[in-house]
Every structure is written in C-alpha cells, then in structure tokens.
Amino acid sequence: MTAVASPAVPGGTAARPPRLTCGRGALISVVVLVVLAAAPLFLAPFATTTLTRVLVFALFAVSLDLLVGVTGLPSLGHAGYLGAGAYAAGWVSINVTAEAPVPLLVGAAVGALAAALTGWVTVRSAGVFFLMLTLAIGETLQQVADSWESVTGGANGLTGVPLVRLAGTPLANVGYTYWYVLAVGALGFALVAVLVRSPWGAALRGIRDNEPRMRALGYPTSLYKYVVFVVAGGVAGIAGSLLVAQQRLVTPADLGFLTSSFALLAVVIGGAGSLWGACLGAALVIVIRDALGPSLDGHGTLVLGVVFVLVVYLLPRGAAGLRPRRRRENA
Amino acid sequence: MTEHPTITRRRLLALFGAVPVLAACGSSVGGGSGGTSGGAKAIKVGLVVPQSGVYAALGTDMQRGWDLWLEQNGGKFGDYTVTTVVADEGETPQTGVPAVQKVLQSDGVDVVVGIVNSATALGVADTLKESKKLLIVTNAGAGALTGKARTPYIWRTSFTNAQVSAAMGAHLAQSGFKDGVFAIAPDYAAGAEVIAGFTKAFEAGGGKVVGTAKPAFGKTSDYQPFLTQIQQSGAKATFCFFSGSEAITFVKQYQQFGLAGTIPLYGSGFLTEGSVLKQQADAALGVQTTLHYTDQLDNPANKAFVAAYQAKYQASPSTFSVQTADAANVLNRALKTATALDGDALAAALGGVGAVDDSPRGSWTFDGQTPRQTMYLRKVENVNGTLVNAVVQDLGQQSQPR
Numbered sequence: 001m002t003a004v005a006s007p008a009v010p011g012g013t014a015a016r017p018p019r020l021t022c023g024r025g026a027l028i029s030v031v032v033l034v035v036l037a038a039a040p041l042f043l044a045p046f047a048t049t050t051l052t053r054v055l056v057f058a059l060f061a062v063s064l065d066l067l068v069g070v071t072g073l074p075s076l077g078h079a080g081y082l083g084a085g086a087y088a089a090g091w092v093s094i095n096v097t098a099e100a101p102v103p104l105l106v107g108a109a110v111g112a113l114a115a116a117l118t119g120w121v122t123v124r125s126a127g128v129f130f131l132m133l134t135l136a137i138g139e140t141l142q143q144v145a146d147s148w149e150s151v152t153g154g155a156n157g158l159t160g161v162p163l164v165r166l167a168g169t170p171l172a173n174v175g176y177t178y179w180y181v182l183a184v185g186a187l188g189f190a191l192v193a194v195l196v197r198s199p200w201g202a203a204l205r206g207i208r209d210n211e212p213r214m215r216a217l218g219y220p221t222s223l224y225k226y227v228v229f230v231v232a233g234g235v236a237g238i239a240g241s242l243l244v245a246q247q248r249l250v251t252p253a254d255l256g257f258l259t260s261s262f263a264l265l266a267v268v269i270g271g272a273g274s275l276w277g278a279c280l281g282a283a284l285v286i287v288i289r290d291a292l293g294p295s296l297d298g299h300g301t302l303v304l305g306v307v308f309v310l311v312v313y314l315l316p317r318g319a320a321g322l323r324p325r326r327r328r329e330n331a
Numbered sequence: 332m333t334e335h336p337t338i339t340r341r342r343l344l345a346l347f348g349a350v351p352v353l354a355a356c357g358s359s360v361g362g363g364s365g366g367t368s369g370g371a372k373a374i375k376v377g378l379v380v381p382q383s384g385v386y387a388a389l390g391t392d393m394q395r396g397w398d399l400w401l402e403q404n405g406g407k408f409g410d411y412t413v414t415t416v417v418a419d420e421g422e423t424p425q426t427g428v429p430a431v432q433k434v435l436q437s438d439g440v441d442v443v444v445g446i447v448n449s450a451t452a453l454g455v456a457d458t459l460k461e462s463k464k465l466l467i468v469t470n471a472g473a474g475a476l477t478g479k480a481r482t483p484y485i486w487r488t489s490f491t492n493a494q495v496s497a498a499m500g501a502h503l504a505q506s507g508f509k510d511g512v513f514a515i516a517p518d519y520a521a522g523a524e525v526i527a528g529f530t531k532a533f534e535a536g537g538g539k540v541v542g543t544a545k546p547a548f549g550k551t552s553d554y555q556p557f558l559t560q561i562q563q564s565g566a567k568a569t570f571c572f573f574s575g576s577e578a579i580t581f582v583k584q585y586q587q588f589g590l591a592g593t594i595p596l597y598g599s600g601f602l603t604e605g606s607v608l609k610q611q612a613d614a615a616l617g618v619q620t621t622l623h624y625t626d627q628l629d630n631p632a633n634k635a636f637v638a639a640y641q642a643k644y645q646a647s648p649s650t651f652s653v654q655t656a657d658a659a660n661v662l663n664r665a666l667k668t669a670t671a672l673d674g675d676a677l678a679a680a681l682g683g684v685g686a687v688d689d690s691p692r693g694s695w696t697f698d699g700q701t702p703r704q705t706m707y708l709r710k711v712e713n714v715n716g717t718l719v720n721a722v723v724q725d726l727g728q729q730s731q732p733r
Contacts, residue, residue, distance in 0.1 A: 049429075159453045160456075249450075251450045258423075290426075293421070295418060298390075
C-alpha cells in the first residue's frame with residue numbers, strides 16, 4: 001500500500017522518488033493488487049459488495065485529492081461530477097447499451113464536460129470563495145437531478161439500470177462486478193498517480209504552495225487549475241460510472257453535499273496530497289457508513305464525526321502522516 | 332428491539348473478511364444462500380427503518396408497531412419463531428440500499444420489512460429479485476413500486492401517494508368546492524404523485540384547480556410568496572401535501588397569514604399525522620385530511636391496539652405503527668399456507684391472504700400487492716386538551732388509482 005504513495009507525499013519532498021523506494025513501491029503495489037484481485041474468491045457476498053463500494057469511493061476520493069491535496073483547491077461540490085457521470089452512464093446503459101467501455105467512457109466524458117462548463121468560473125477564485133462556488137454548483141447539479149424527471153427519474157432516482165456487459169455477457173454476480181470495478185479503478189488510480197508524478201503535477205504542487213511565484217515564473221496558473229479541474233471531473237465521472245455499475249441506481253443523494261463532504265473527509269483522514277491515503281480514508285468512511293452504520297442504532301454518522309475529530313487531533317497529516325515517523329524508526 | 336447492535340468481534344472480523352473460509356463458495360461462484368434455518372421452524376426478519384436522519388421519528392413508530400404485534404403474539408408467526416434484525420435505513424438510498432443488502436447478505440434474513448424512502452424501495456428491487464427474497468414495504472408510497480416497476484418480490488401494507496390524495500379529490504368535488512381549489516406540494520416525486528392523484532379525481536368529479544405551486548423540497552422555510560398566490564387565486568379551498576418539519580411550518584404560516592379563516596385547508600393525511608400535530612398546535616385546528624388510519628377509529632381492533640400501545644410506550648400510535656404491525660399480521664397469515672420462506676413461496680401465500688379483518692385500520696385486502704382499504708376524512712379537533720384527528724366521514728374502500 002505504502003508504495004503507490006511515494007510520489008504524493010505533500011510538500012516539496014514529493015519531488016524525490018528515490019529509485020530504491022520506487023522499486024519497492026512497484027512490488028508493494030503489485031502485491032496489493034493481487035490481494036485485492038483475489039479477495040472475492042474468499043469473501044462472502046456482502047463483504048465483496050462493501051469492498052466494491054470502497055473501491056468506487058476510493059477512486060472518487062483520489063480524484064478529489066487531485067484538487068484538494070495536490071493543487072490546493074478545496075472543493076465542496078465534487079460529488080456533482082460523480083453524479084453527472086453516474087446519471088450519464090446509467091442513462092446510456094438503460095437506453096443505448098450497457099456494453100463495457102461505453103457507459104464508462106460516457107460517464108468520464110460527461111463528468112469532464114460538466115467540470116469544463118463550470119470550472120472556468122470556479123478556478124478564478126481561491127480559498128473560501130472556491131469552497132462556496134463549488135458548493136453552489138454541487139447544489140445546483142443536485143437540483144437539476146431532482147427536477148429533470150424525464151431523464152433522471154427525479155427524487156425516486158434512476159432505477160432499473162442493467163448489469164454491465166462485457167463482450168455480450170452480463171457481469172451477473174457481485175464477484176465479476178467487483179473485478180470490473182477493480183480493473184477500472186486501478187487504471188484510474190494509475191492515471192492520476194502518473195499525472196501527479198509528471199512535471200505537470202509538480203507545477204500543480206507549486207501552485208498549491210505559492211501561486212503568485214508560479215505565475216511570476218511564467219506558468220499560466222489559471223489554465224493549469226482549469227485543466228486539473230476538468231481532469232478531476234473526468235475521473236469523478238469514471239467513478240460515477242462504476243458507482244452505477246455497482247448499485248444499479250442513481251439518486252440525487254449521490255451528488256449531494258453529504259457525498260462531497262464524505263469524500264473530503266476521506267481525503268483528510270488519509271492525509272491531503274497522498275493518493276493511497278485517500279483510498280484508506282475512503283475505505284474507513286464506507287466501512288463505517290455502509291457496513292457498520294446499519295447496525296449502530298442510527299449512530300453511524302456520529303461515529304464518522306468522532307473519527308474525523310480524532311484524526312484531526314491525533315493525525316494532523318492523516319494516515320499518510322504516520323509513514324515518515326515509522327520509516328525513521330526502522331532506519 | 333430483538334437484537335442488540337453492538338460491534339462484536341465476530342462482526343468486525345466478518346466485515347474485514349476474516350471469515351472467508353465459512354463462505355468459501357464466495358461471491359464469484361454465485362449468491363450465498365442465506366437464511367437456511369434448519370431444524371425447528373424459524374424465520375428471520377430484517378426490519379429496515381430509519382433510526383437517523385429526518386425520518387427517524389417514523390422509524391421509531393414503525394419499530395414500536397412491529398415489536399408490539401410480536402409481543403402480543405408470543406414472538407411467533409404460527410409455528411415459526413421470529414428473529415428480528417434491525418438495521419438503520421437512514422435518509423437516502425445511499426444508506427438504505429446498503430442496509431437492505433446487509434440484512435439480506437450478511438445476516439441472511441428471509442424477509443425484509445420496512446423502508447420509508449420510495450427511492451430506496453425502488454433501488455433494492457434488483458437485489459431482491461436476484462436473491463429471491465420478499466420485501467414488505469411499510470411506508471414508501473411511490474405508485475411505481477406496485478405499478479410500472481412492480482416485481483413479485485415487493486408487497487406493500489401502507490398506501491400509495493395518489494390513493495390518499497384521490498380520496499380527497501373526489502370528496503372536495505362533491506362538497507361545494509368545484510369551482511376552485513389551489514393545490515400545493517413540494518417539488519419532488521411524491522409531491523408530484525399526490526398532486527396528480529388529487530387533480531385527476533377532483534377533475535373527474537367536475538372540479539377545477541385554479542392554481543398549483545411547487546415549493547422547493549426541503550429548502551423552503553418561508554411560504555409567504557405561495558400563500559399570497561393562494562390568496563390571489565380566488566380559490567375556495569387549498570389542498571396541500573407536506574410532511575415532517577415542512578408540515579409544521581406550512582400549517583403554522585397558513586394560520587398566521589390569516590388564510591385559515593377564509594380559505595379552508597385540506598390535505599393528504601401526513602400533514603397532521605404523528606408527532607407533527609403536537610407542534611402545529613392550535614394552528615392545525617379544523618384542518619381536514621384523508622388517510623387510511625387515525626388512532627380515533629372506533630373499532631374493537633383499534634381500541635385494543637391503541638390501549639396496548641399507550642400502555643407500553645406512553646404515546647399514541649400513528650399510521651406508521653399500524654402499517655408495520657400489519658406487515659407482521661400478513662406475514663403471520665401467509666405463513667399458514669406458505670410452502671417455503673423464499674420470495675416466490677411467500678408471494679404466492681400473500682396472494683391468498685384475503686381480507687385482513689383484524690387490522691386497527693379496519694378490514695383491507697391486497698389488490699395488486701398494495702392495500703385496497705377504507706379512506707377516512709379526518710378533522711383536527713381538540714379532545715380534552717389533546718389534538719387528535721377525529722373521524723368525520725368514511726369515504727369507502729379504495730384501491731391504488733391506475
């Protein structure tokens with residue numbers, strides 16, 4: 001797990017991926033992937049379903065981390081793009097085809113398009129203003145989902161989404177769906193990880209740390225922010241298409257404020273800027289909300305709140321913040 | 332509550348998949364066959380009701396209705412000993428769907444009972460179909476559930492949105508309001524269904540809707556602009572549908588605005604049902620609504636139910652309690668003839684249940700998997716210092732409008 005993360009340690013240190021860690025990193029990520037791939041062979045259906053949800057939410061959290069942790073743009077409306085992708089993928093699956101890459105590509109395209117249409121307003125602002133603008137956009141998108149009944153099904157949601165089909169065969173049980181979500185999720189994660197490691201990613205971190213200086217150096221920072229906003233929207237759209245593949249249902253709640261804030265919570269728990277941290281955070285959020293929550297007598301959200309407070313006080317840099325200390329001890 | 336939802340070590344382990352060998356067949360080889368309770372006859376029921384969020388009060392009433400019925404019947408459906416697993420539905424399908432999946436897949440229940448949110452009920456249809464398990468909806472009122480999205484695995488003991496409002500539409504058309512009613516309901520699926528059901532029945536009776544308004548759902552706290560609209564529309568009466576905190580706000584503002592005296596307020600029964608009535612206080616006096624139940628019903632079954640409920644919980648039952656108690660009632664009846672506990676066998680048995688003649692709401696039957704039941708015209712009155720929904724008129728048996 002640790003390894004995939006090496007590119008994403010926050011701050012200037014992120015730019016040093018020593019060759020040694022790199023090799024070890026690759027090895028560990030392969031091991032993690034193999035374990036994840038083998039999981040449904042050993043897990044009961046509900047555990048597999050929960051793990052599928054974790055993967056979907058992890059990819060969503062990673063896309064948000066690209067904005068929050070890497071570029072320093074704290075968004076409260078990111079679920080809008082997840083939802084846009086989910087509705088698009090669901091609609092295409094019902095009305096056109098559920099054949100594998102189609103809903104996925106449509107979801108990604110619509111997520112990116114929605115981000116492209118709204119991003120030119122948001123990226124001109126920063127800090128609290130960015131927060132409020134994205135919140136407003138998220139709420140607006142939710143309102144659209146709520147009232148555009150002929151397409152979205154309104155408050156009752158878009159139901160009856162068929163199973164994803166791969167080469168004509170429907171992925172007829174939770175295990176196959178899990179593998180589909182895992183494969184796409186891993187690709188999405190890899191895509192974001194590569195972007196974050198690239199010079200472009202370094203420029204984004206530069207913008208996060210000191211935007212005026214980056215501008216003085218000649219970087220068109222607004223353009224950089226716009227592009228990362230659209231990319232994050234596209235990845236969220238992919239996560240949306242996976243969401244609909246898994247739950248075969250989209251409702252306005254999926255693009256609501258609560259979903260956005262849960263994703264932000266996952267990023268903070270994991271440590272903003274660390275992609276694998278965001279995945280761990282997402283796992284924690286989903287396990288508490290979906291697996292433990294139903295049996296907590298209605299106190300699921302309370303537990304999440306307590307976890308959040310504890311993380312902020314005990315792990316100011318999230319789960320990712322644990323790592324350097326441990327390494328020092330080892331060394 | 333039958334099972335205490337503490338986080339046991341086993342549950343934690345199960346969560347993290349540390350008990351894989353038990354389910355070695357795993358998910359990739361086919362659905363787990365939960366609920367194979369061998370030996371003595373037993374049935375495991377998943378009660379999925381909201382314990383958190385805006386519907387938590389409904390969830391409490393529902394669980395009380397369920398628990399009370401079981402307590403009065405020795406915790407058994409005929410020969411079957413009942414085990415109840417309670418799960419929190421929350422507010423939206425985001426929490427509701429996983430909760431249903433959890434009781435089905437992880438707890439291995441035979442039947443699921445509950446569900447307040449229509450989107451959640453519609454959203455679990457596929458899961459139920461695949462696991463061939465039965466869901467008895469004890470609140471969610473979307474017409475589609477037993478209409479165009481009907482599956483044999485979803486039955487309902489509550490109502491349909493349009494059924495309740497159609498009764499009022501027909502009544503208002505016959506009682507001197509033909510030439511003008513203003514209809515208002517929040518802008519979401521249930522609101523639209525209520526208004527559609529009302530308008531259809533009202534117009535069929537020769538009535539004319541002079542105006543409609545759709546305030547944003549869950550975001551409106553000031554109804555003045557809409558009240559002005561009603562005042563200027565020349566309406567003789569107002570028909571509305573609100574529930575929860577919106578019902579409290581609307582009824583209070585309607586009275587404060589001075590409309591209550593000039594344009595009488597009518598509504599779908601949820602406007603004044605359950606805990607909201609106490610908070611609406613005197614503003615609700617005289618408001619008339621239609622519903623399939625009120626704790627004031629004068630029949631022996633209801634009197635016994637209300638007395639037992641009040642003795643146990645120091646509160647009056649609501650329609651939500653009755654709907655859930657009736658789910659236990661019909662399961663009890665179905666299990667007398669059911670050959671097995673899977674969805675197909677139970678659905679077949681439910682089809683043969685016939686009239687449920689000992690329900691507190693009066694006798695009712697399944698018609699297309701949802702109740703055909705008596706609708707009552709109710710009026711909020713002050714009886715010995717307590718506000719109640721007194722019965723004004725019996726509007727006859729009605730099915731889900733098609």
